[in-house]
Amino acid sequence: MTQATAIKQDSNNQIMSRQQVENDVREQIAFSAEHTDNYHRPVLVVSKQRLRANARRFMSAMPRVRPHFAVKANPDAEILQTFKQEGTCFEIASIAELDAMIELGVNMETVFYSNPIKSPAAIKHAANNGLLWYCVDTPEEVEKIAMIKPDAKLYLRITVSNEGSSWPLAGKFGAGPAAVEAIMEATKQHSMQLCGVTFHVGSQCSNINNWVAGIRAAKQIFTQLSSHGFTPELLNIGGGYPLQFTGDEPSIEQIGEAINRELESIPGSIQxxxxxxxxxxxxAGCLVSQVVGIATRDEARWIYLDTGVYGGLMELTMDFPLSLVSERTGEPGLWTMAGPTCDSIDVMGPHSLPVNSATGDFIYMPNLGAYCTTCACDFNGFPTPVMRMVE
Ligand SMILES: Cc1ncc(COP(=O)(O)O)c(C=O)c1O
Structure with missing residues (x-):
């Protein structure tokens, strides 16, 4: 193939992906639109059909990889139930998420406790309810678990590059090469089992190399584990798989292709x-919000919504190119968008909306099924978004 043809094909693919993103946005708005009737607070409309389709697409892109839904993304009971029906397992980070698993009636040996720092009370609660797998990234955590659940199966979270992720998670968690040895020593001292490796490439990650490098690093740790007398049983490649905001993000199939290739050299004995x-x-989730006020300040046009940074839109302050679509059509203009609270951090930066926007307009925000309702609080008395499921 000549270079010119390759470039043309690339740009054709890009045009196609952008077209798909636009169609997807339109589809999300279509299933949310009826929820403006009797509107009195922001609504996150979640499509069950899309939850199912996403789970199936993930599994078919990576047949060897068992998905454990990260409950933190959206712990709604109906969502958990839908994923359970699709054969998805779960990953938890807190007592409340563990209780959600009890409520859901899943086999606790399939639930993974991936928060590397857990309170003694949380470990006790997990142990009493049959949890087997616990993540560690410090010798101190190994010691803490040893006191409460000495027969736990531990898996080690290592640091990996988070470059190319919109929401990096590096720094706060993960053991670097120097710490890994100390963790292995601590595990041996307590006669515990260290039998797995995990990493997280950062959320909304568009850099496929992070997973590839993570799996390669895990392979090295497996050798290290074996030389310490441990038997490697688990490779947990974490989260981070991105949504399509612009069409430039890699698809789950592209990520899967690279991951599947790397997994070829992982022995079948390792889950x-x-x-x-x-x-x-x-x-699967589209947020419906309403404009509560318009203002001009120092010649800048401000638009105030009924929800904001405190009401589930924290990610709008970061590098998330979310589409905001007004019910009103008109010339687009740049607005400074803000939430309804009296706090000055409740500002979500510049966004394009029709210049003739007005109080009462409905604004649709597709792709907000994760980390929206679960991150919202009712500061200042403004109601958090309520969730509505549609088939
Ligand atoms: C340990 C762990 N696993 C999984 C996830 C889910 O990541 P994502 O939503 O980017 O897939 C997170 C997110 O913070 C996490 O901390």
Missing amino acids: VMAEPGRYLVGS
């Missing part, structure tokens, strides 16, 4: 799992 959160639930 492989992932912890997708955003990918499974994000594109």
Whole structure:
């Protein structure tokens, strides 16, 4: 293939992906639009059909990888039930998420506790309810678990590059090469089992190399584990799989292709799992919000919504190119968008909306099924978005 043809094909693919993103946005708005009737607070409309389709697409892109839905992305009971029906397992980070698993009636040995720092009370609660697998990334955490659940199966979270992720998670968690040895020593001292490796490439990750490098690093750790007398049993490739905001993000099939290739050299005796959160639930949810005020300040046009940073839109302050679509048509203009609270951090930056926008307009925000309702609080008395499921 000549270079010119390759470039043409690339740009054709890009045009196609952008077209798909636009169609997807339109589809999400279509299933949300009827929820403006009797509107009195922001509504996150979630499509069950899309939850199912996302789970199926993930599994078919990576047949060897068992998905464990990261409950933190959206712990709604009906969403958990839908994923359970699709054969998805779960990953948890807190006592409340563990209780949601009890409520859901899943086999606790399939639930993975991937928060590397857990309170003694949380470990006790997990142990009493049959949880087997616990993540560690410090010798201190190994010691803490040893006191409460000495027969736990531990898996080690290592640091990997988070470059190319909109919401990096590096720094706060993950053991670097120097810490890995100390964790192995601590595990041996307590006669515990360290039998797996995990990593997280950062949320909304568009850099496929992060997974590839993570799996390669895990392979090295497996050798290290074996030389310490441990038997490697688990590779957990974490979360981070991105939504399509612009069409430039890699698809789950492209990510899967690279991951599947790397997995060819992982022995069949090692179970492989992932912890997708955003990918499974994000594109199933569209937020419906309403304009509560318009202002001009120092010649800048401000638009105030009935929800904001406190009401589930924290990610709009970061590098998330979410589409905002007004019910009103008109010339687009740049607005400074803000939430309804009296706090000055409740500002979500510049966004394009019709210049003739007015109080009362409905604004649709597709792709907000993850980390929206679950991150919202009712500061200042403004109601958090309510969830509505549609088939
Ligand atoms: C340990 C762990 N696993 C999985 C996830 C889910 O990540 P994502 O929603 O990007 O797939 C997170 C997100 O913070 C996490 O901390």
